[in-house]
Amino acid sequence: MSPQSLCGSLQGKKLVSSLKHRTAEVRSKNESDAPRSSRGTFKRLAGWPVHCIPEELYARRIPVPSGFNHEELFDYLLSRKNADAQGLNLNAGNSNSTSAKHLESKKDQYYSIFRSFWKGNSSAAVFGEMICENLKVSAVQAVCNKTAIDLAGEMRCSFPAFSGNRLNLEKHVLKSLAEKEDFNGFITYIRDPRSQAENFIKDEVHKYMFREQSHKAQNILKNNVDDISELVSQALFTATQEVKTQKGATDMWMEQFSSLLKDKLTLDTISCQNFRDINNFDFLKEEIEKGLGPIKTEMSCLSLDKMKDFRLQPDQILIDQLCRCCWVTCPFCAAVCTNTLEDHSPDDHNVPFHRSGSVNGWHYRNTVEMSVNFCTTNVASDNSFYPDGVSEVSVPFKQYRTAGPRFANWRITPDESKLTYWTWFVCRFQQELENYYGRKFEGKGEIPSQWRTHTKQQAIESLDEMYSE
Structure with missing residues (x-):
């Protein structure tokens, strides 16, 4: 130029x-x-x-x-x-956009x-500065990623909602919705149960980290800062001793140093071709140690908020562990299939207890009357239903599997079981359900008087019968 x-x-x-x-x-x-x-x-x-x-x-x-x-x-x-x-x-003006x-x-x-x-x-000082600039980012990332994994593991072991399978998680989601009496949350759960489960996980992890167990979470972070700091210091010492013993060069030192760190943190590639004149590796070690001082000080002040800057998050780890399963809902009552595999064909979808059809907006055709019957009652009856809103052909409930793909792969066992949780729900949110679906609990859809005797506490306790751990 x-x-x-x-x-x-x-x-x-x-x-x-x-x-x-x-x-x-x-x-x-x-x-x-x-x-x-x-x-x-x-x-x-x-x-x-x-x-x-x-x-x-x-x-x-x-x-x-x-x-x-x-x-x-x-x-x-x-x-x-x-x-x-x-x-x-300033932005680089080269025509090669990637470069x-x-x-x-x-x-x-x-x-x-x-x-x-x-x-x-000197070359050693500059090379040491490059190493420290690299470590400044990768060490913090390693600390935050390890903390995310450790927090997820801790909650998986000690937090009741996350200590079992998806079925256990669903119990705690429903318990939370009942305690809050959150109708909008219920609707989200009925329409998109996985989304509600993920929201629940995110909320509980946030409460655990920043309120209920913030001291424990901060200690986990601090321990990982200490571990990564010790790892880097030990790798620096070992790589320096190794290259001195074998009379190696800068390439060998870099390879040893990176290899000792690779299980916990990753260094960006640093070319050694311009630093091959380095022959005093004790001096290089001293230069890196000087640069590590401020990095360790900065890491010791890390807060849990810093974890938000990185890809690995404790709530997402738990979501991946607990939510990779079947989320197909019953076409009648929107109960969620309990199979732990996302694709479990040819096995049928199945749930231990179904719900009142009114939870999913089922009603008697050409009327505003809700259908309060449970699926398990209907499939034992001689009644019929219309599979969709336009069909002119009804299907006997006893032959529900012939009503189309949505019904064909469900196994609904005829019985008279009625989980208290859902009878309480229908009574507690009668007005909200009527407004949401534009129907009424009247005529053939009148709510049985016995349902109105169920309390919220009884409803929550009934979840233990359904989702016993």
Whole structure:
């Protein structure tokens, strides 16, 4: 890149002026002020024209993203340096959009390396800084991911709603809805039971982490900070000792260090080809340890809120464990199939107890009268039903499997069982159900008087009969 082409780029004149000023400072700097290992760099920089510095500095030291050359990278970093001072927001302007995005994502790292070399730091110091910049992100991510896994495991063992299978989870979802007397939540559960179950998991995990067991959750986080910090320190020591014993080079040190960390955290790839002059690995270890100090201090101040920044979340872990099962609902009453497999064909859908058809809006045709009968009662009767709202042909309940695909794979056992929970629900939310479905509990759909004697506590207790653990 010539001085002319540099001047033609963004704020080029100011950049060249700034660089010339810095070059003059380097020339005037007493060589004895620089560390012994960096004197050669200073001496070469001081004598090079502005447009030759990229070749001297970057071609020998800094790996460049695919799609860029050292001159473009150098120009970009200088632009970044100048823009930072003026509060500008720069984007890489290379035509290769993928490369440009990569460079933009790494701009702080490249600028930091550029600044370190500019200050005359040795290869070991710059390489150590790159390692620490990498660890600054990956260590925090490892801590948060491990904490998410540990919190999910802790709740799976000690939290009653999550300590069993999906059937047990459903019991606690229904118990929660009854305690809150939340009709909108009930409707969500009836129309989309999986969504309501997932919402329940998210709410309970949030309460556990930030209210009910916040101290325990914070201790789990703290322990993982200590574990990751110890892991990095031990890996640093072991890799350094190994490379010294085998008289290895930078590549070997990097391979050992990454291998010791790989089970808990992942380092971005760092090219060692520009750092092969490093031969004092004790000095490299010291430089990394200096950089780790602030990182460990920052991690020790991590809050549980920081976990929201990462992909792995305790509530999603529990959702994946508890909700990967069958969620097909009964076409009559919307009861959820209890099979633990998502696809359990050829086995039929089945539930231990069904509900009143009014829960799902079933009514007598051409009337506003709700149908309060339970499925298990209907399939034992001589009555008939219309499979959909337009069919002119009714189907006997005893032959419900012939009514179409929605009915064919359900096994509904005839009996007179009526779970107290759903009789209480119909009575408690009579008005809300009438408004929601636009029907009435009157005539043939009148609610039996005995149902009105059931209390909320009895309803909740009846769930234990249905979903015994």
